[in-house]
Amino acid sequence: MSTVxxxxxxxxxxxxxxxxxxxxxxxxxxxxVTTFLMLLPLFFxxxxxLKSKREMxxxxxxxxxESWALRNYVDIFETLQFGTLYKxxxxxxxxxxxxxxxxxxxxxxxxxxxxxxxxxxxFILLLSTMMLPYPAIMIxxxxxxxxxxxxxTFLPLIVPAFFGSAYNIFLLRQFFSTLPExxxxxxxxxxxxxxxxxxxxxxxxxxxxxATVAIFAFIYSWNDLLTPVLYLSSSDKFTLPVGMAxxxxxxxxxxxxxxxxxxxxxxxxxIVTLFAIAQKQFVEGIVLTGIK
Amino acid sequence: xxxxxxxxRYALLLATALTVSAVLAGCGGGKSAGNVAAGDSGARNTGGxxxxxxxxxxxxxxxxxxxxxxLIPDFEKAHPNIKVKVEKAPYEQxxxxxxxxxxxxxxxxxxxxxxxxxxxxxxxxxxxxxxTDLIQEDGFKAEDYHIPENLMKIYTVNGHTYGIPVNMxxxxxxxNKDMFNAAGxxxxxxxxxxxxxxxxxxxxxxxxxxxxxxxxxKTQYGVDFTWAERDMRPLYFGAEPYSEDTWxxxxxxxxxxxxxxxxxxxYQKLFDLVFKEKVSPTSEWSKSVAGQNGDPFVAGKIGMSIxxxxxxxxxxxxxxxxxxxAVPWGGNDKVRSTLFVDPLLILKDSKHPKxxxxxxxxxxxxxxxxxxxxxxxGNPPVNTEAAEVYYKHFDGIDxxxxxxxxxxxxxxxxxxxxxxxxxxxxxxxxFINELQPVETGHKTLKEVMPVIQKKxxxxxxx
Numbered sequence: 001m002s003t004v005x006x007x008x009x010x011x012x013x014x015x016x017x018x019x020x021x022x023x024x025x026x027x028x029x030x031x032x033v034t035t036f037l038m039l040l041p042l043f044f045x046x047x048x049x050l051k052s053k054r055e056m057x058x059x060x061x062x063x064x065x066e067s068w069a070l071r072n073y074v075d076i077f078e079t080l081q082f083g084t085l086y087k088x089x090x091x092x093x094x095x096x097x098x099x100x101x102x103x104x105x106x107x108x109x110x111x112x113x114x115x116x117x118x119x120x121x122x123f124i125l126l127l128s129t130m131m132l133p134y135p136a137i138m139i140x141x142x143x144x145x146x147x148x149x150x151x152x153t154f155l156p157l158i159v160p161a162f163f164g165s166a167y168n169i170f171l172l173r174q175f176f177s178t179l180p181e182x183x184x185x186x187x188x189x190x191x192x193x194x195x196x197x198x199x200x201x202x203x204x205x206x207x208x209x210x211a212t213v214a215i216f217a218f219i220y221s222w223n224d225l226l227t228p229v230l231y232l233s234s235s236d237k238f239t240l241p242v243g244m245a246x247x248x249x250x251x252x253x254x255x256x257x258x259x260x261x262x263x264x265x266x267x268x269x270x271i272v273t274l275f276a277i278a279q280k281q282f283v284e285g286i287v288l289t290g291i292k
Numbered sequence: 293x294x295x296x297x298x299x300x301r302y303a304l305l306l307a308t309a310l311t312v313s314a315v316l317a318g319c320g321g322g323k324s325a326g327n328v329a330a331g332d333s334g335a336r337n338t339g340g341x342x343x344x345x346x347x348x349x350x351x352x353x354x355x356x357x358x359x360x361x362x363l364i365p366d367f368e369k370a371h372p373n374i375k376v377k378v379e380k381a382p383y384e385q386x387x388x389x390x391x392x393x394x395x396x397x398x399x400x401x402x403x404x405x406x407x408x409x410x411x412x413x414x415x416x417x418x419x420x421x422x423x424t425d426l427i428q429e430d431g432f433k434a435e436d437y438h439i440p441e442n443l444m445k446i447y448t449v450n451g452h453t454y455g456i457p458v459n460m461x462x463x464x465x466x467x468n469k470d471m472f473n474a475a476g477x478x479x480x481x482x483x484x485x486x487x488x489x490x491x492x493x494x495x496x497x498x499x500x501x502x503x504x505x506x507x508x509x510k511t512q513y514g515v516d517f518t519w520a521e522r523d524m525r526p527l528y529f530g531a532e533p534y535s536e537d538t539w540x541x542x543x544x545x546x547x548x549x550x551x552x553x554x555x556x557x558x559y560q561k562l563f564d565l566v567f568k569e570k571v572s573p574t575s576e577w578s579k580s581v582a583g584q585n586g587d588p589f590v591a592g593k594i595g596m597s598i599x600x601x602x603x604x605x606x607x608x609x610x611x612x613x614x615x616x617x618a619v620p621w622g623g624n625d626k627v628r629s630t631l632f633v634d635p636l637l638i639l640k641d642s643k644h645p646k647x648x649x650x651x652x653x654x655x656x657x658x659x660x661x662x663x664x665x666x667x668x669x670g671n672p673p674v675n676t677e678a679a680e681v682y683y684k685h686f687d688g689i690d691x692x693x694x695x696x697x698x699x700x701x702x703x704x705x706x707x708x709x710x711x712x713x714x715x716x717x718x719x720x721x722x723f724i725n726e727l728q729p730v731e732t733g734h735k736t737l738k739e740v741m742p743v744i745q746k747k748x749x750x751x752x753x754x
Contacts, residue, residue, distance in 0.1 A: 246380075
């Protein structure tokens with residue numbers, strides 16, 4: 001970066017500055033407009049979450065709530081067992097992220113560092129699992145887990161994460177292959193075992209990619225609806241998406257959109273937090289691995 | 293042929309996936325089992341010990357369905373050997389979970405057709421237990437539970453009973469009293485025997501209330517006619533798109549007549565409301581006012597709304613005064629209202645059908661049906677004795693009107709096709725897609741109906 005800067009004239013001529021300006025204004029306006037458009041649904045989500053049930057049905061809809069129904073944020077805990085749902089979702093997502101990171105990083109390390117016989121074959125086999133849609137494995141998997149007596153536990157939602165996911169393995173493998181060989185040679189000279197090199201060299205250098213995988217794994221688990229619906233049957237084990245889906249499940253009632261929006265606002269918090277923490281790493285991870 | 297090969301390949305894939313996942317899960321099971329507190333899994337399969345039996349009732353995860361959990365304690369007190377467990381899923385996932393549970397050997401005992409698939413679909417997939425012997429053995433009589441005999445017949449195929457009706461929605465007209473008052477139009481009657489109440493008069497009334505303006509906030513329409521699902525609407529005008537045998541053989545029509553002049557004329561009359569008379573909203577307008585699945589009536593922009601009686605459930609929250617009225621006569625002397633009767637079904641794989649039947653009987657008693665109205669927030673009972681309580685349930689609506697509308701609807705009612713015809717969810721999806729260009733004015737019925745006729749025939753054969 002610094003070399004590029006140095007070749008630029010330090011003080012651009014006034015003419016040049018004038019030429020750049022309108023472009024800058026235009027691009028800033030464009031950015032502002034898109035930002036506004038992107039934030040509009042978000043704004044309506046928050047605004048609806050503060051409307052009363054009656055105001056929610058109004059047409060044309062009000063932009064800001066007429067009377068701020070802060071009570072909605074209390075009511076959601078009474079309508080759904082919101083605290084329990086939230087806790088369950090966090091537990092499951094937490095273990096899933098840990099499991100995905102651990103297993104995917106190990107497998108990806110293997111694929112990136114070793115040139116074994118049939119390497120490509122196994123990698124293609126791995127990638128082809130991405131093409132198997134969940135509904136195709138839904139029933140056999142259910143039969144399996146039910147034989148293991150795992151129904152109505154969190155295990156079917158967590159354990160599969162410990163067996164890697166093709167997409168994340170692919171992503172990490174790309175990143176691991178960019179790490180310079182010299183580092184590992186140095187490690188080997190100092191008497192490092194393979195597992196230790198993975199832990200002390202590969203992992204610390206791959207923070208951006210790991211952050212990316214963590215965010216993907218978290219969002220996937222956090223939003224997953226079908227799997228918890230299939231495997232959980234007691235209400236006190238339900239996850240957030242299951243509880244939120246129940247709000248719109250009646251075909252015979254007007255859905256309580258205001259409460260659903262409250263739930264959505266609150267459900268967004270962990271994702272936004274996680275993204276805020278890992279943002280810098282995340283963007284880098286996407287750029288460096290070439291994955292979009 | 294191509295399909296067969298595809299499914300074979302699919303099966304192979306499935307088998308491979310199963311083996312691989314079995315191997316994988318087998319070696320890793322213990323590793324992380326300690327991480328999470330294991331629940332009381334397997335409790336449901338221990339029915340045999342000490343004659344204590346657990347049955348499960350599978351339903352939708354929404355307040356108007358899960359209220360049955362509150363009825364369990366009293367039932368268990370009266371039947372100490374039976375435990376009832378409620379298993380639930382959101383509407384969208386209802387069918388997937390049911391299929392998975394059955395395929396996985398964890399079949400629920402009691403359920404209803406609450407998902408996309410109707411009774412006929414369950415029946416033709418051979419999922420249902422024939423209740424005839426159970427009923428005989430038990431001495432169950434519909435009249436003891438005040439279930440009208442004609443409703444019992446709905447879920448009887450070739451003399452075999454497969455379901456006990458529990459709730460009944462009808463088609464009725466809701467009208468916005470404020471809009472009627474503003475336009476100076478007299479309220480429509482709730483009496484089905486009032487011969488002056490016809491489709492044409494409804495259109496006349498609607499014209500007086502319709503106001504189309506460039507300002508979307510000022511626009512309002514006289515009538516929104518969403519009678520039954522799309523394929524059933526010709527019946528309202530007296531045209532029958534499915535052959536007679538459909539209703540007796542478990543929902544497999546030998547013939548359909550969607551391209552007949554009568555059926556096309558019937559649809560024409562409905563689309564004329566939008567394009568010729570201009571008293572009904574276009575589907576785009578409705579969506580912009582009320583959202584994808586919303587009802588513009590709720591927003592106070594529609595004078596009369598013909599639809600399912602579930603629209604009544606939100607009545608207490610509407611910001612305007614409403615009334616209920618009879619569905620006007622449209623040319624069919626026998627049918628004016630669609631009935632949506634939900635049965636309780638016992639699944640074929642149930643391990644305790646007798647105990648499940650005890651639970652169903654309990655849910656049908658007048659006392660429980662009355663209690664259910666309040667607990668569910670206004671589910672209409674099938675039990676005619678309990679129905680008296682239902683008629684009084686709605687603030688600001690005359691119970692006499694609700695009663696007249698319900699009784700008229702049963703007299704002039706026909707069960708909704710979506711419960712009676714096989715592969716219905718596919719038929720319905722196809723109808724929505726194919727009629728879309730007509731609803732937006734891009735195609736005519738004459739172009740579309742022959743295509744629909746062909747596709748219906750294909751779907752039924754599947």
